[in-house]
Amino acid sequence: MASKLTTSNRSGWGFALPGFSLIVLFIVLPFFFAFGFSLTNQRLISPNPTEYVGFENYRNLLGFGLVTLEPERSDDGAVVRDDDGEIAYPRLRTITRSDEYPQYRGMREWFRWQDGENAKVVIASDVVFLRALTNTFLFVIIVAPVQGGLALGLALLINQRLKGINVFRAIYFMPVVVSIVVVSLLWRFLYDVSDGMFNSMLGFFSFGLIGPIDWLGNPDTALPAIMVMSIWQAVGFHMVIWLAGLQTISPTLYEAAAIEGASKWQTFRYVTWPGLRHTAVLILIVITMQAFALFSQVDVMTSGGPLDSTQTLVFQAVERGYGKQDISGGSTISVILFLIVLTISLIQRFLTRER
Amino acid sequence: MKQTKIYTGALLASVLMTGTALAQTELSMWYHGAGSDVEIALVTQVIDDFNASQDDWEVVLESFPQESYNDSISAAALSGDLPDIVDVDGPIMPNWAWAGYLQPLPIDESEFDDFLPGTKGIWDGKLYSIGLWDAALALYTRQSTLDDLGLRTPTLDDPWDKDEFMAALDAAKASGDYEYAVDMGLAWTGEWYPYAIGPFLQSFGGDIVDRSTYLTAEGVLNGDEAIAFGEWWQSLFTEGYAPGTSQDPADRDSGFISGKYAFSWNGNWAAVAAIEGGVDDIVFLPAPDFGNGPTIGAASWQFGVSASSEHPEGAAEFIKFAAQDKYLAAFSDGIGLIPATPTAAAMTERYQEGGALNVFFGLSEAQALVRPVTPGYVVAAKVFEKALADISNGADVADTLDAAVDEIDADIERNNGYGF
Numbered sequence: 132m133a134s135k136l137t138t139s140n141r142s143g144w145g146f147a148l149p150g151f152s153l154i155v156l157f158i159v160l161p162f163f164f165a166f167g168f169s170l171t172n173q174r175l176i177s178p179n180p181t182e183y184v185g186f187e188n189y190r191n192l193l194g195f196g197l198v199t200l201e202p203e204r205s206d207d208g209a210v211v212r213d214d215d216g217e218i219a220y221p222r223l224r225t226i227t228r229s230d231e232y233p234q235y236r237g238m239r240e241w242f243r244w245q246d247g248e249n250a251k252v253v254i255a256s257d258v259v260f261l262r263a264l265t266n267t268f269l270f271v272i273i274v275a276p277v278q279g280g281l282a283l284g285l286a287l288l289i290n291q292r293l294k295g296i297n298v299f300r301a302i303y304f305m306p307v308v309v310s311i312v313v314v315s316l317l318w319r320f321l322y323d324v325s326d327g328m329f330n331s332m333l334g335f336f337s338f339g340l341i342g343p344i345d346w347l348g349n350p351d352t353a354l355p356a357i358m359v360m361s362i363w364q365a366v367g368f369h370m371v372i373w374l375a376g377l378q379t380i381s382p383t384l385y386e387a388a389a390i391e392g393a394s395k396w397q398t399f400r401y402v403t404w405p406g407l408r409h410t411a412v413l414i415l416i417v418i419t420m421q422a423f424a425l426f427s428q429v430d431v432m433t434s435g436g437p438l439d440s441t442q443t444l445v446f447q448a449v450e451r452g453y454g455k456q457d458i459s460g461g462s463t464i465s466v467i468l469f470l471i472v473l474t475i476s477l478i479q480r481f482l483t484r485e486r
Numbered sequence: 487m488k489q490t491k492i493y494t495g496a497l498l499a500s501v502l503m504t505g506t507a508l509a510q511t512e513l514s515m516w517y518h519g520a521g522s523d524v525e526i527a528l529v530t531q532v533i534d535d536f537n538a539s540q541d542d543w544e545v546v547l548e549s550f551p552q553e554s555y556n557d558s559i560s561a562a563a564l565s566g567d568l569p570d571i572v573d574v575d576g577p578i579m580p581n582w583a584w585a586g587y588l589q590p591l592p593i594d595e596s597e598f599d600d601f602l603p604g605t606k607g608i609w610d611g612k613l614y615s616i617g618l619w620d621a622a623l624a625l626y627t628r629q630s631t632l633d634d635l636g637l638r639t640p641t642l643d644d645p646w647d648k649d650e651f652m653a654a655l656d657a658a659k660a661s662g663d664y665e666y667a668v669d670m671g672l673a674w675t676g677e678w679y680p681y682a683i684g685p686f687l688q689s690f691g692g693d694i695v696d697r698s699t700y701l702t703a704e705g706v707l708n709g710d711e712a713i714a715f716g717e718w719w720q721s722l723f724t725e726g727y728a729p730g731t732s733q734d735p736a737d738r739d740s741g742f743i744s745g746k747y748a749f750s751w752n753g754n755w756a757a758v759a760a761i762e763g764g765v766d767d768i769v770f771l772p773a774p775d776f777g778n779g780p781t782i783g784a785a786s787w788q789f790g791v792s793a794s795s796e797h798p799e800g801a802a803e804f805i806k807f808a809a810q811d812k813y814l815a816a817f818s819d820g821i822g823l824i825p826a827t828p829t830a831a832a833m834t835e836r837y838q839e840g841g842a843l844n845v846f847f848g849l850s851e852a853q854a855l856v857r858p859v860t861p862g863y864v865v866a867a868k869v870f871e872k873a874l875a876d877i878s879n880g881a882d883v884a885d886t887l888d889a890a891v892d893e894i895d896a897d898i899e900r901n902n903g904y905g906f
Contacts, residue, residue: 237892325734437875
């Protein structure tokens with residue numbers, strides 16, 4: 132099938148072939164391998180031959196169940212309460228490790244809620260993966276709008292014709308150029324509980340009222356700390372993209388708005404923002420995809436801790452595939468991540484389509 | 487004509503150069519010590535002496551940082567690029583031997599008869615690796631601390647038991663002179679956790695995996711003894727005896743020396759730094775006995791020959807050369823670790839009779855227990871490390887240990903029992 136694309140562009144294909152074949156070899160092929168490996172018990176290296184196991188890896192990752200715990204009752208039927216007044220429930224391990232419920236073997240508690248006097252517990256066979264899933268989603272939901280919005284704000288600022296504006300453009304863009312690993316190491320020092328700069332400044336400005344906060348050691352602050360750092364590092368990149376979009380808006384529109392007597396906010400809302408539609412779609416999709424790939428910061432700063440509060444999908448995939456030598460487990464996580472990102476991208480494309 | 491002369495000259499020169507290079511076969515060697523100047527200087531010295539002492543082999547060294555060394559070896563094994571001589575951490579050796587990275591050492595075992603048992607890497611009845619040193623653990627403290635707090639000095643024959651140990655920590659905490667009573671070194675993530683904290687679990691009566699079958703961890707890692715260990719371990723952090731997982735690595739290195747910590751659970755490789763850092767009255771106390779006998783870790787880095795090496799006999803020559811007493815003594819003097827033979831120990835400054843660290847020799851003999859000897863150790867170590875970190879951060883002890891057992895069991899099953 133010799134179409135115009137292939138025949139009249141022969142030299143073009145020739146030039147593209149080296150890069151194209153490398154991409155196929157290192158990105159496209161492993162992509163298909165991942166699907167294949169997730170259906171086997173492939174190890175990193177092992178004298179045992181690889182066997183086909185079907186969807187067992189997926190069942191192990193995504194399996195969950197719902198258990199109802201009834202409160203412990205004393206001999207006369209009254210509910211036993213512990214010292215804090217909380218209802219005492221039997222330990223979950225009496226159910227998950229008993230022979231009566233073999234289907235719950237190996238499962239752990241994910242979360243629970245009260246239903247009257249009973250406690251409903253959702254148990255899952257891979258709680259760490261599910262925590263990684265929720266943390267990654269949380270990260271994306273918070274970082275995508277905040278980073279995009281911050282980048283837009285910075286782009287509006289540096290879109291002015293001031294002397295020396297290029298210095299500011301360079302300064303805002305510089306964190307992007309620095310390797311994320313280096314940034315993570317530096318910010319780990321900043322976040323240090325006893326000698327870190329943030330705690331020192333906090334103590335200084337609050338006159339010692341606010342004590343040192345263990346940013347990376349406290350499960351509640353670890354993920355927000357990583358979010359702040361990630362936003363700081365990547366905002367310059369999206370700022371430049373917004374800037375390009377801003378500069379495509381025709382200045383005659385701005386003149387027209389000025390003649391009409393529009394305020395700054397009205398100018399932004401009716402002239403700038405509609406002109407940025409395409410850029411906004413691009414930025415949203417790019418930030419979402421990059422945010423799902425959160426790995427280096429976690430690997431350098433917290434290793435998934437404390438108490439799984441900074442686990443992410445890619446970190447778990449690498450930890451399992453490489454660290455625990457279980458390639459099939461890592462591939463399964465990669466496939467699930469791919470499906471999630473694909474679904475979200477399709478949804479975003481649908482919502483932002485041209486009507 | 488002039489051009490032809492230049493070309494022939496260059497051709498002859500290059501042929502001659504390759505000719506001389508062919509006389510000495512190159513052996514590549516990877517070592518895990520990048521960043522540790524003393525270690526690299528010592529290894530380079532051994533290599534230079536070996537290269538100069540004979541004409542058949544030339545060893546070329548490549549250094550890696552310790553944290554990424556194991557990953558580099560895995561990557562090299564997958565791409566078929568392993569060096570001839572590899573450096574392998576003792577407990578990891580069964581995994582590499584089972585996976586086919588290593589071949590048994592083509593050296594007669596009787597050559598290493600007087601080596602400490604922890605230095606010999608034996609798997610499936612064959613010797614795969616030999617170490618030039620062994621590492622031991624001790625509770626560092628100052629004699630003045632013991633005197634100030636009014637504590638008995640424990641000995642090898644009569645170590646502290648759990649109550650005495652906790653009483654010592656209580657005294658240190660109550661005195662108010664120290665930021666923390668004891669430093670367990672949680673800043674050193676990685677192999678430190680199973681190496682140094684595993685012995686406490688074993689002293690309570692639990693273990694990382696059941697050594698009678700090596701097929702499960704049920705009952706040993708989540709039995710009553712292990713849960714007792716987990717609750718004791720958690721109490722160290724909830725009651726403020728020890729810094730937790732967010733300890734600054736700099737504090738780990740210098741905290742005991744500067745007086746922040748009353749006691750420090752550390753290996754003998756840090757002893758040199760402590761003594762030279764100004765702690766004049768340092769004492770190395772034996773591990774406490776938590777009920778099942780006091781235990782410390784054993785087995786450190788060892789040399790082995792990769793399976794894909796084309797010159798195993800050359801690699802073996804180098805390893806035999808490096809295992810001479812004078813090099814064992816040199817390593818010990820340089821990095822402070824226990825030399826592998828008693829004759830080498832007599833040659834060193836610190837491990838000879840009456841030397842500052844001579845006590846570690848006795849500790850290693852009396853209390854050392856190797857980590858579980860199984861290819862599944864790679865996964866078990868990571869799972870155990872995460873369980874310990876989670877327990878330190880306040881997770882439920884029984885549930886965390888149950889989850890660790892489940893993960894280790896699942897991994898063993900997935901690998902068809904690792905050959906057991």
